[in-house]
Amino acid sequence: MERDDFRPEDEAERRLWEALARLPEEEPGPGLRRRFYSMLDEETTAAAAERHPARSGGWRRRLLTLVTPPRPAFAGGLQWALPALALGVLLGAFLPERGAAPPQTDVAALRQEVGSLSRLVALSLLEQDSASERLKGVSYGREVGPSDPRVLDALLAAVADDPNDNVRLAAIDALAGVAGRPGVQQRLIAGFPRQESPLVQIALVDLLAEARGARPRLQRLVDDPQVDPTVRDYLRRRLERRT
Amino acid sequence: MSQVRDGDLEKLGILFERHHLRLFNFFLRMTGDRTASEDLVQEVFVRMLKYRKSFRERGEFSAWMFALARNVSADYFGRRPRVTVADEVELDEQPSGDPLPLEQLELAESLERLRGALLKLPEEKRELLLLTRSGGLTYEQIAAILGCSAGAVKVRVHRALRHLRQVFRAPEMEAQHGA
Numbered sequence: 001m002e003r004d005d006f007r008p009e010d011e012a013e014r015r016l017w018e019a020l021a022r023l024p025e026e027e028p029g030p031g032l033r034r035r036f037y038s039m040l041d042e043e044t045t046a047a048a049a050e051r052h053p054a055r056s057g058g059w060r061r062r063l064l065t066l067v068t069p070p071r072p073a074f075a076g077g078l079q080w081a082l083p084a085l086a087l088g089v090l091l092g093a094f095l096p097e098r099g100a101a102p103p104q105t106d107v108a109a110l111r112q113e114v115g116s117l118s119r120l121v122a123l124s125l126l127e128q129d130s131a132s133e134r135l136k137g138v139s140y141g142r143e144v145g146p147s148d149p150r151v152l153d154a155l156l157a158a159v160a161d162d163p164n165d166n167v168r169l170a171a172i173d174a175l176a177g178v179a180g181r182p183g184v185q186q187r188l189i190a191g192f193p194r195q196e197s198p199l200v201q202i203a204l205v206d207l208l209a210e211a212r213g214a215r216p217r218l219q220r221l222v223d224d225p226q227v228d229p230t231v232r233d234y235l236r237r238r239l240e241r242r243t
Numbered sequence: 244m245s246q247v248r249d250g251d252l253e254k255l256g257i258l259f260e261r262h263h264l265r266l267f268n269f270f271l272r273m274t275g276d277r278t279a280s281e282d283l284v285q286e287v288f289v290r291m292l293k294y295r296k297s298f299r300e301r302g303e304f305s306a307w308m309f310a311l312a313r314n315v316s317a318d319y320f321g322r323r324p325r326v327t328v329a330d331e332v333e334l335d336e337q338p339s340g341d342p343l344p345l346e347q348l349e350l351a352e353s354l355e356r357l358r359g360a361l362l363k364l365p366e367e368k369r370e371l372l373l374l375t376r377s378g379g380l381t382y383e384q385i386a387a388i389l390g391c392s393a394g395a396v397k398v399r400v401h402r403a404l405r406h407l408r409q410v411f412r413a414p415e416m417e418a419q420h421g422a
Contacts, residue, residue, distance in 0.1 A: 016408055019357055020376040032281045036259050036288055043292055044252045131322045219278065 030203075034173060037166035041132040119151055120142045126154045131164040138167060142174040154180060160191040164243045165200055179211035189217045193226040201231040209238045244304050248295040258304070259288060265379070266312055272373050273316055275362045284314045306384040309374060313388060320366050360411040368403035375400055 125137030158171035208214040270280035382393040
């Protein structure tokens with residue numbers, strides 16, 4: 001029995017029946033795709049580790065597993081556990097005796113220490129073999145802030161060279177706050193034709209189309225035969241929408 | 244899905260790309276809440292991995308996916324108090340030959356109103372109409388999910404549609420009575 005067998009009782013119900021199939025579709029936010037692929041990467045890595053336990057070893061990886069939360073998608077405040085722990089230890093070491101006010105310079109030094117530690121974790125994770133670890137690195141990098149030059153450089157390198165599409169997509173997402181910088185735009189555009197995944201290219205278009213000053217650079221890509229025709233079409237429509 | 248079941252988990256990405264939009268809109272029309280709908284889509288794919296062994300080669304993927312979606316939806320509504328549900332009405336007493344209030348259904352405003360009317364239906368009726376009209380399932384597939392006959396599904400769809408029509412028309416009726 002097919003759906004077309006259904007016969008509404010009268011004209012009013014027929015119109016309603018047809019309208020139900022015409023309700024406009026909405027798009028979910030980009031976070032859904034990111035969360036899905038993060039979950040999938042973790043499950044894939046876990047399944048691989050079960051099949052080949054020896055390959056999942058390595059002191060560095062084990063150390064990082066100990067100090068970083070296992071599921072960043074659901075971790076929420078937990079992802080600051082390590083910096084918070086460091087803050088606690090440093091507070092103990094730096095704070096003067098009871099009754100005395102902490103000097104401003106000590107608080108600034110503490111803040112700097114915590115920031116350095118988070119940056120160190122982000123950069124270390126971004127160098128891991130496992131895609132899910134690198135995704136965590138992107139997540140830490142986002143928390144530290146892409147305005148940090150070394151984190152920014154690592155995120156741009158991830159967009160250009162990471163072998164995993166999902167890491168590249170997450171890194172693009174993390175660059176949202178700095179996409180207006182000419183240097184950032186230049187590196188993203190330069191690597192654009194080398195991106196093999198149309199999904200990544202479309203994410204780059206979405207990022208840059210909203211960025212100030214990127215329009216002339218994007219316009220050149222519309223005529224670049226190296227770029228996938230579907231992506232070029234999307235880019236053309238995206239640019240038209242902004243005018 | 245067979246490949247996912249047999250251990251090639253990365254193939255789930257292909258299924259996500261093909262079906263997440265349909266699932267998202269199903270949940271959005273069920274809940275009226277974008278954030279919750281994204282969470283529910285994610286939960287369906289988590290369950291696909293968890294219960295992948297239960298997928299049968301001969302089974303159709305869409306029907307299996309919506310069976311999972313239905314369970315996820317039931318868990319969601321089970322955890323939350325129902326907000327606004329239109330009163331059940333005695334359908335047989337309602338006139339069926341009313342003048343058409345629906346000529347303007349092409350307009351975005353009317354479609355928005357239709358979406359609102361859907362949200363006021365009891366959860367089971369809303370779910371049935373969505374499975375039938377936007378889930379892309381046949382009556383037989385829906386019957387297998389609901390555990391009843393295809394004929395029973397058609398009867399329920401008729402009732403749900405009539406109830407939807409009454410909820411959709413309620414503001415006009417109130418305006419007429421008020422005038």
